[in-house]
Amino acid sequence: MTLLSSHSMLKELTLTNVSVGYDGGAVVKNASFQLMEGQIGCLLGPSGCGKSTLLRAIAGFESLMTGEICVDDQVISSQTISVNPEHRHIGMVFQDIALFPHLTIAQNIAFGLSAWPKEVAQQRVMYLLDLVGLTGFQARYPHSLSGGQQQRVALARAIAPKPKLLLMDEPFSGLDAKLREELVPDIRAILQHEKMSALLVTHDQMEAFAMADQVSVMDAGVIHQTGSPYQIYHRPETRFVASFIGHGDFLPATVCGPDCVHSDLGNIRGELHHGFADHALVDLLVRPDDILHDDDSEFVGVIVSKWFRGSHFLYRVKLSSGKVVYCFASSHHNHAVGQEIGLSVHLDHLVMFQRQ
Numbered sequence: 001m002t003l004l005s006s007h008s009m010l011k012e013l014t015l016t017n018v019s020v021g022y023d024g025g026a027v028v029k030n031a032s033f034q035l036m037e038g039q040i041g042c043l044l045g046p047s048g049c050g051k052s053t054l055l056r057a058i059a060g061f062e063s064l065m066t067g068e069i070c071v072d073d074q075v076i077s078s079q080t081i082s083v084n085p086e087h088r089h090i091g092m093v094f095q096d097i098a099l100f101p102h103l104t105i106a107q108n109i110a111f112g113l114s115a116w117p118k119e120v121a122q123q124r125v126m127y128l129l130d131l132v133g134l135t136g137f138q139a140r141y142p143h144s145l146s147g148g149q150q151q152r153v154a155l156a157r158a159i160a161p162k163p164k165l166l167l168m169d170e171p172f173s174g175l176d177a178k179l180r181e182e183l184v185p186d187i188r189a190i191l192q193h194e195k196m197s198a199l200l201v202t203h204d205q206m207e208a209f210a211m212a213d214q215v216s217v218m219d220a221g222v223i224h225q226t227g228s229p230y231q232i233y234h235r236p237e238t239r240f241v242a243s244f245i246g247h248g249d250f251l252p253a254t255v256c257g258p259d260c261v262h263s264d265l266g267n268i269r270g271e272l273h274h275g276f277a278d279h280a281l282v283d284l285l286v287r288p289d290d291i292l293h294d295d296d297s298e299f300v301g302v303i304v305s306k307w308f309r310g311s312h313f314l315y316r317v318k319l320s321s322g323k324v325v326y327c328f329a330s331s332h333h334n335h336a337v338g339q340e341i342g343l344s345v346h347l348d349h350l351v352m353f354q355r356q
């Protein structure tokens, strides 16, 4: 049996053509990505797309149909190799926090430290209590803590034995939005402070953006793209990624040169990313931040609906062609539905796909 060296940091996690399934049917198909030391990765996709299945395969609870999973240079899963979950030095945090109700907070955090010398373990517990902002809570029981505090304890318990990698399956989805907004950056800071490599599973892109250095967007068992939050928002490589991430519309357009595309928004010049030939018929991705309200512009549209977002308005405006697009306006520009407003177009990088 292979045993990974313990208490050393992960250099990299590498998945190569990993397929996982139940009863012969693949639920995750040919998944490949790499997570480097100290990085926080994320599997982002709609419910049922196979995120938890892939996470469980990394933890060693599902066997592989194809491919391999390596930690550093060592294969931990393949069709023939499967390192025991308890020998992988991988920590896990789940949505249902599942602290032990009959153990104190200190005992919960110390749970994975039974093999440590008592004093060292105690020091580690105190250090972690401080790290997650719960100094003084050591003698309390889980039921007397709020949901957010319990989730911090769950995190402390998972990282206590210094795992090489922390896996988190929708750890924030049981918490209300406000609490989540506070907790997510805190947890990111804690993981970074500990230089802990982690992989988060979520269906919530805002959570993915706030937490992860690297996001893998999944749909129906397939990883469509792995990249930084900025890359997957601004440089989506597939139509699914373009429509799943953020708001946007596709406008029919025609390529009119090496750096030019023509659509209802006129001729737009910018970097073309998909290598389409001249005159190719494409769908151009237009995001809300690509079209700004501008009183001085002669290019206009009619407001069909609006949302007040506090810092700004998000309008839906109908162009003369009948196409409807999003438009951003600062929150002082409060216009009525039915009103015609000036628009200025700010598409820098042109994202387009073959016309459907």
Ligand code: ADP
Residues within 6 Å of the ligand: 022, 027, 045, 046, 047, 048, 049, 050, 051, 052, 053, 054
């Ligand atoms: P996600 O975490 O993205 O919501 P899952 O990995 O939980 O998705 O599930 C992916 C697919 O695999 C779903 O269709 C689900 O019904 C199926 N599935 C999950 N767990 C099992 C299981 N133990 N046995 C059979 N099918 C399963």
Ligand code: MG
Residues within 6 Å of the ligand: 051, 052, 053, 169
């Ligand atoms: Mg899941």
